[in-house]
Amino acid sequence: DGGITQSPKYLFRKEGQNVTLSCEQNLNHDAMYWYRQDPGQGLRLIYYSQIVNDFQKGDIAEGYSVSREKKESFPLTVTSAQKNPTAFYLCASSRTGGSNQPQHFGDGTRLSIL
């Protein structure tokens, strides 16, 4: 089945530690996105990528980094500079980066601070 796989499902981070969240898609989609969801809030865009080897900052990129070396993969690193990283992180993809494309979401990674 085609889809988006996020791993791990739960992740714990120690203070001062960088952690990387994995996102893989086999939908052959060009565009990929990372969102952060806090309780009772909507989705806030962290980073997005419309093609391989290119990505753009979203609304809350500070303290995060990404790479897009392969079409299928868009990992997100939560750095120690992100002071409030506890949240639910969702990865999404769309066929192209166009504004009329629906986004397909993974099951998410829940990150907590130890």
Place this chain on the structure above:
Amino acid sequence: GQQVMQIPQYQHVQEGEDFTTYCNSSTTLSNIQWYKQRPGGHPVFLIQLVKSGEVKKQKRLTFQFGEAKKNSSLHITATQTTDVGTYFCAGNDFNKFYFGSGTKLNVKP
């Protein structure tokens, strides 16, 4: 900056009652999408509206896009327990999506 406001934040209804959630944008949108997120799950795309004044139906769900393309609504007729979840709108201003904060629907059997 761009904002998409969604109300209400929560709605509790008795099974069989109707439900409506509203989205309002500060600027004109190129299109608006609606997503549903079940408890513990991820958002799932429901529909996209593009034209001014557009109305689309999916069984008991009716979606509307305002004439000015600044607001939208989702109406569920005769709710069922399977409708439980959070409904998000996502407005696109020709460049990026802006998700509303969502309306969490609880349906009491």
